[in-house]
Amino acid sequence: MQIPDDLRYTANHEWARAEDGGRYRVGITDFAQDALGDVVFVGLPEPGMALGAGDSFGEVESTKSVSDVYAPVAGTVESVNDALRQAPQAINDDPYGEGWIILISAEGEPPQDLMDATAYREYSEASSS
Numbered sequence: 001m002q003i004p005d006d007l008r009y010t011a012n013h014e015w016a017r018a019e020d021g022g023r024y025r026v027g028i029t030d031f032a033q034d035a036l037g038d039v040v041f042v043g044l045p046e047p048g049m050a051l052g053a054g055d056s057f058g059e060v061e062s063t064k065s066v067s068d069v070y071a072p073v074a075g076t077v078e079s080v081n082d083a084l085r086q087a088p089q090a091i092n093d094d095p096y097g098e099g100w101i102i103l104i105s106a107e108g109e110p111p112q113d114l115m116d117a118t119a120y121r122e123y124s125e126a127s128s129s
Helices: 030-036 118-129
Strands: 014-019 025-029 039-043 056-062 066-070 074-081 104-105
Touching: 025 030, 030 056, 030 118
Parallel strands: none
Antiparallel strands: 014 025, 025 104, 039 056, 056 066, 074 104
């Protein structure tokens, strides 16, 4: 299971990568995509949508289930990964790269409850046992 050190993680298995200008690229973790199985559909929000930290902004549907996806930071959806409409399996193939879901322009400081890679590794190992 991949858990990149440069990301922050939620208890719902989303990741957030800080980018320039107070923006965060967001997706679901390798742990989450593996648990879901083959992703067949991704419900994306509209750019401009305002989100609070922890708000649901879309869903990921797999051959096993449908799961909501939650914002790790408060802000506004700046853009979405439109490529997922035609190739949702990118979440399975490259969850931390081509499988990103949204880009958020954050408001204020990121929540303090986001986990670093070490904490998320421990959390996900406990979740799988």
